[in-house]
Amino acid sequence: MPEFEDENLSGSRFHRVDLSGAHFRDVNLYRVVMRGVELGDADISGDITGLTLNGVDVAPLVDAELDRRDPDRAQMRPADATGFRAAYDLLERRWDETVARARRLDPALLHESVDDEWSFVETLRHLVFVTDSWVRRAILGEPAPWHPLALPWDTMPEYPGVPWDRDARPSLDAVLDLVRDRRATVRTVLGGLTEESLAADTAAPDGPGWPPPRSFPVRECLLILLNEEYQHRLYAERDLAVLETR
Template sequence: MNDFVDRELPGARFTNVKLPDAHLTDVDLHGAQFTDVNLRDAHFTNVGLHGARMRGVDLSGGHLTDVDLHGAQFTNVGLRDAHFTNVGLHGARMRGVDLSGGHFIGVDLCRTVIDGDVEGLVINGVDIAPLVEAELDRRDPERVKMRPTTPEGFRAAWDLVELRWSQTVDRARTLPPEKLHESVDGEWSFIETLRHLAFATDCWVRRAILGDPAPWHPLDLPWDQMEDTPGVPRDRAARPTLDEALALRHDRMATVRTLVDSLTPESLAARTTPVHGPGWPPPEAFGVGECLRVVLNEEWYHRKFAERDLAALEA
């Protein structure tokens, strides 16, 4: 057992350290840096982690009680089955976080914003996910087209994607070119969004459905939390022009158009052949419809985010 009691360790650095089942009580670790540290099943009681930085840390099964996390940053941190008691997360910002199966009792969620997949979210005994879905459909009745089940439905959905994105691109063209490389509140820039959607199509259509093990383009941009993978590009420093990004984008959209136009009930119901080699998705068999719905979901939400950020850039 690793015990730390009544210790002051401000600014300490922990790298490639294994401290499973550690017990930290009355310890000051503000500004500490943890890199590739095993803290599985650790117990933190009255621990100051103000401004701490954690990257590649396993806190699975941990118990945190009376812990100050103000200004702390967590990147690639495992908190599966962790317990937080009397922990302040006021003003916390979470991106790419999996909270599935979590239980939050006696929490304050006032003025909280949640964007993401919501399913089975129960608040004060009420499953609010169906209520959220119904409200989003009410706000934009065409949103229901993004849940197709027939070949005709997929064609209509892609018609809508093409129409909405053409309007968004026209809006983007009214901004100075340098603005299209500008991030709003830490999100992808407009051009990075186009690059990511090309990557999504390469993953789920060109690789998963069409069977190309390495369909990547140098401008493809994976999601931030994806681990670096040999052969899969991730050039965050690239600065293509809008027209260069659109050339790739239009090519990938044309691939989807060709596919949905040729769909039959039989081909839609088919399952893909697992594709091996570095990349995403993993070598599994997927339903063709499942793959296409992933693409539709990416298209719908990233356009919504792009419109939100364009409004901020225009202001």
């Protein structure tokens, strides 16, 4: 079967094309229009901010259902500084439960991928990268805050000084030490957060890296942190359920 990787197919037109059984990963589907589609037994997950099916905008319906299934999910959209602190406290408690679940497995399984997703240890390494990028670099202004074990997302462009070691196999405890250190930094930032500082913009960090050297709303940086922590814990729980059967 043909494979398309790092291809720009924007603006392409597909007529009478059989895509049954196709797999899409890390794809940009903004403003895609589909007509005469036969869709059944499909599984779609990702950042879906607008989706109209047969004339119905279903994205708000999906959001409402996800909030119903997990009432704590709404806390990941806090309105004020107190809400951000409460949301992060909740995430820490939930991650502690997930880590306790992971510890019951053979440590070797924590380096195994499920369906080509990150392993459990790689997931934690990615969250170190998120904190380094959006808190230490974007909010605190550190030009190159990344630990060598911090793991960017797979399709990130290369930036000088940003680590990208997919072959590293650190122990769970070694990575958890990093996670605890980053959490302490986040708690310090959130502890000093006021409504004024939450509404402010960051100063552009020096030098190349991620995020780009420009200003961002502080609120946006912290929302990205909450979303990454929340979503990747769900992914980790999903994959741990598979690993528990091995």
